[in-house]
Amino acid sequence: MNPADVVVAVAGAALGVDVQAEVAGTVVEAGEAAKEWLGRRVVVPRILSCGDCAACRRGRVAHCPARATRAGLAERETVGARWLANVEPPLWPDGVELWQLAALADAALAPYTALSRAGVGPGDRVVVVGRDARARFAAAIAIAKGATVEEDASAGAIVLAAGPADYARALSLVAPGVTLVLLDGAPALPPLATDWSALVAAEAHVLGAVGGHPDLLPELCALVVRGQLRLGDQVRRVALADAEQAHAAYLADGGALPIAIPA
Secondary structure, three states: OOOOEEEEEEEEEEOOOOOOOOEEEEEEEEOHHHHHHOOOEEEEOOOOOOOOOHHHHOOOHHHOOOOOOOOOOOOEEEEEHHHOEEOOOOOOOOOOOHHHHHHHHOOOHHHHHHHHHOOOOOOOEEEEEOOOHHHHHHHHHHHHOOOEEEOOOOOOOEEEEOOHHHHHHHHOOOOOOOEEEEEOOOOOOOOOOOOHHHHHHOOOEEEEEOOOOHHHHHHHHHHHHOOOOOOHHHEEEEEHHHHHHHHHHHHHHOOOEEEEEOO
């Protein structure tokens, strides 16, 4: 183990976009340079980058050439401590169990990052397209930022598609000055036929977002602590043995985010 690495005992692994990499747990071992993390409850973000390359310095952590590969659905995972989010008080939300916080690793962090990049703020109008946990979190985050959530796009609105299955619907909502925010996801779909002339005529902005930025996790945790982002209704626990079936059902039908609990 590297001096800056820790071992996380996994309390929950969210079965979202990347079932290998959406984790909450407790640090049970630590290298010499990371001893202060021992015993802490943490969220491990989906994307673990080096933090030092040109892509990382520009905030594009998903494109880091040294981005860490993840361990998969395991009871323990060794990760670098750099991007861990400490969820001990004051960032521990009342009434929440540690496994539930795995939802923050991507299902909440990805839309939070995307809406932040889109500059969502008070008075903005946001349309969320999707029916999974990312979509539900996106709507709650938009409201927490002072925006209103609408059913149909109007001029200047921000339209967020929670994943590839929602791109076509989002593109159909183009209105003058709209900003389209397209999140990555699984499964990948064939390329869409896009009416670029309509996008140009509307002077639309198109923003792609791959996952979330680890630096924003403390801000996201603060929303949960303040009760502006509720986890209980958006997650459900499943046994690790049922993870594959639960993930397939979630991708097909949306709904509450399944979180696998190791034995």
